[in-house]
Amino acid sequence: MSKQIVTATPIAFDLGPGTVPILPHWVLNGSPLTRTKQLLRSRDYTSNIVVWECSAGSFNWHYNQDEMVVIVAGEVFITNEKGEERRLGPCDMAFFPAGTVVKWRVPQCVRKVAIVRETLWWPAGFALKAYKKLLRMVGLGGESPL
8 A cells, every 4th residue: 555645834724714613611711713624634543633723712622632733823822730831832832641621822813733643541552562563573564763
């Protein structure tokens, strides 16, 4: 099966006219609206890459999947469960493990690229890593750069 390399410029994507409100009970201030475009889904359906944009407002975000984000435009101030606030601007990245709740404060507008990944039960993840290592050891799994 051939594998295709995909390149993109997320700042230039037209996310379309549709907006999606954040769940009303998550909103703390303002009327933040989001727009999203799914770019890719992994072959095993456990990961997605999306471009996401949000208008001004503040809200709590409940992560039910692991999510790694890179801000590509605008800025956001995130506050973790300990009350520590951090600014994220263009080229900044953050990782939000599944199960966390983070307060987002968006002064004007923010756009991010997110890699959203289903979490695996740790024994299943460990078994998958062991299986792949075994394949590499017997010469069937390709080289690992690590």
